[in-house]
Amino acid sequence: MIRPEDLLCPRPDGLYCPPGDFYIDPVRPVDRAVITHGHADHARAGHGVVAATPETLAIMAVRYGEAFAGRREAIPYGGSFSHNGVSVSLVPAGHVLGSAQAVVRWKGLTMVVSGDYKRRRDPTCARFEPVPCDVFITEATFGLPVFRHPDDAGEIARLLASVGQFPERIHLVGAYALGKAQRLIRLLREGGWDQPIYVHGALERLNALYEDHGIDLGPLLPATTDQSKAAFAGQIVIAPPSALADRWSRRFADPVDCFASGWMRVRARARQRGVELPLILSDHADWDELTETLSELRPGEVWITHGREEALLRWCELEGLPARALRLVGYDEEAGE
Known part of the structure; x- marks a missing residue:
């Protein structure tokens, strides 16, 4: 046998x-x-x-x-x-x-x-x-x-509501470079966000790969240093989680720090990371x-x-x-x- x-x-x-x-x-x-x-x-x-x-x-x-x-x-x-x-x-x-x-x-x-x-x-x-x-x-x-993950659309609605509530601040969202970032972008598009989304350079090649495989991510712009801090007011920037703790993130004035992860169900993890807006989005x-x-x-x-x-x-x-x-x-x- x-x-x-x-x-x-x-x-x-x-x-x-x-x-x-x-x-x-x-x-x-x-x-x-x-x-x-x-x-x-x-x-x-x-x-x-x-x-x-x-x-x-x-x-x-x-x-x-x-x-x-x-x-x-x-x-x-x-x-x-x-x-x-x-x-x-x-x-x-x-x-x-x-x-x-x-x-x-x-x-x-x-x-x-x-x-x-x-x-x-x-x-x-x-x-x-x-x-x-x-x-x-x-x-x-x-x-x-x-660990019971909430509805994705509800988490995206929370993010967009915060953007509307704080139009003078940038929303800086930590999301894993492969899979989570591209899913977050698509969910934002489905949620009605048709403005350009700014992305960290580490995401660009994977975003392009997803586009090559038929996943429409909409208008994306690099979050580069040649833009004034005021230019990012009311915008959404997506970056790898490590970038949120790096000096790269210091270019943004008074950001709303967000993190998209199933681990955001655990409040202690959100506090440890200094996350102001935890988004429970898991792959x-x-x-x-x-x-x-x-x-x-x-x-x-x-x-x-x-x-x-x-x-x-x-x-x-x-x-x-x-x-x-x-x-x-x-x-x-x-x-x-």
């Missing part, structure tokens, strides 16, 4: 497939890797062969240079490849542009590696698709009942999305990766779902948030 551990098992380099001789999202360079999405804690340079969606490969080329791997294998959604008798297909994960779940099949056993995912609509990427499976490997970044599944996904799939086993495993393990126990924590190392719970 085939055990799930015969098909996928944790190793120091990451989640390994012995019969297929490849890793999924390895944390160190390996001969053959399947990459679920382009965030740096999942997609690293230096692998021999990288199989991923065309969008993820393009993101890795932008972030690491064209020579980020020895060879690339582009697998579009719904496509698949076989290696040593193991079949791997990629289906949308709903996390960021090009993000995928890896569906691994071998000798009648199906295991799904979710990578990072969310269930709610995102105007910048394909929506999560549930896949029936024997084993579902789920993240648990927000695997506590306290990860919240507690309800995690548990609803497991209820929908009802896999034979649940494996839980990086995040808060204990609460989700207990929930699975109460629901009669066999579950265990993989405790993989090398994944940053705040990456992408």
Whole structure:
């Protein structure tokens, strides 16, 4: 009888497939890797062969240079490849542009590696698709009942209301460069903000990549030093979170510091960062999305990766779902948030 551990098992380099001789999202360079999405804690340079969606490969080329791997294998959604008798297909994960779940099949056993995912609509990427499976490997970044993310439109409305309330001040929004920033821009457009949005230079290449893949971000302008401080009054500037604590942000007079992240549900984190307007916008599944996904799939086993495993393990126990924590190392719970 085939055990799930015969098909996928944790190793120091990451989640390994012995019969297929490849890793999924390895944390160190390996001969053959399947990459679920382009965030740096999942997609690293230096692998021999990288199989991923065309969008993820393009993101890795932008972030690491064209020579980020020895060879690339582009697998579009719904496509698949076989290696040593193991079949791997990629289906949308709903996390960021090009993000995928890896569906691994071998000798009648199906295991799904979710990578990072969310269930709610995102105007910048394909929506999560549930896949029936024997084993579902789920993240648990927000695997506590306290994490229930509010409606996206409501958070955008809060931001725009603040802009209207303080027309003399700039709103400086920290948002992760890949995925979160582009989603925030699109949500602002859907919320009615048709004025130019100013962006930090670190976002420009990824914004251009999203535009190249058909995501209309509207008019964007660089937040450069050759503009007077008064020119930014009443405007929205989006920058990587690190820039908010950098001297780069000091060019703006009396900004309203904002931060778009699921972690803004925790008030202490907002206070620690000096955030005046916390925006709860996450690219990860919240507690309800995690548990609803497991209820929908009802896999034979649940494996839980990086995040808060204990609460989700207990929930699975109460629901009669066999579950265990993989405790993989090398994944940053705040990456992408």
